[in-house]
Amino acid sequence: MTETEANRSSTRDLSTEDTVELPEQAVPGDGGEGAGSAYERIGGAVAVQAAVRIFYERVLAEPDLAGYFESVEMAGQRRHLAAMLTVLLGGPDTYTGRGLAQAHQGLGISSAHYARVGAHLLATLMWLDVPADVVDHIRETLGQVESQVVAPRSRPAG
Secondary structure, three states, X not given: OOHHHHHHHHHOOOOHHHOOOOOOOOOOOOOOOOOOOHHHHHOHHHHHHHHHHHHHHHHHOOHHHHHHHOOOOHXXXXXXXXXXXXXXXXXXXOOOOOOXXXXXXXXXXXXXXXXXXXXXXXXXXXXXXXXXXXXXHHHHHHHHHHHHHOOHHHOOOO
16 A cells, blocks of 8 residues: 555545444443543543554654555554544544555565564553553453454464
8 A cells, every 4th residue: 555545545434334343342440430541540641642652653663664655644544543542442433444454455465574563562551551451452462463463374383
């Protein structure tokens, strides 16, 4: 996909079937005694934006991973990830991007690269002192959505 196509797809009106497919599970902190959502517990939008910034600094510093983002408009990419994380953490649902499978189709993402990107996200969250239960929630979700991101030919036989 060219940068122009990526920009166009991130600004077009999206149908319901274009929404992200995240697993349905309890978000840490929701329903607890005054604990608030995981999103609120980590500091809301400011914390999510910091995590996204640090995460992409880490990922883009690795040449093997940076190649996946060569033709990606990164400001839009950061907005999409921030919106996805916000939803995953129990914050306001403003995500309007493509589903995970559609967004990653044709990129040829290997299981090893997926694991490295996931490790960067988890390390970023831990570096920011995100509570362990929230990090575990993200780790579990990464495992559940891997098949939507990793190219079929690069998945281990199971």
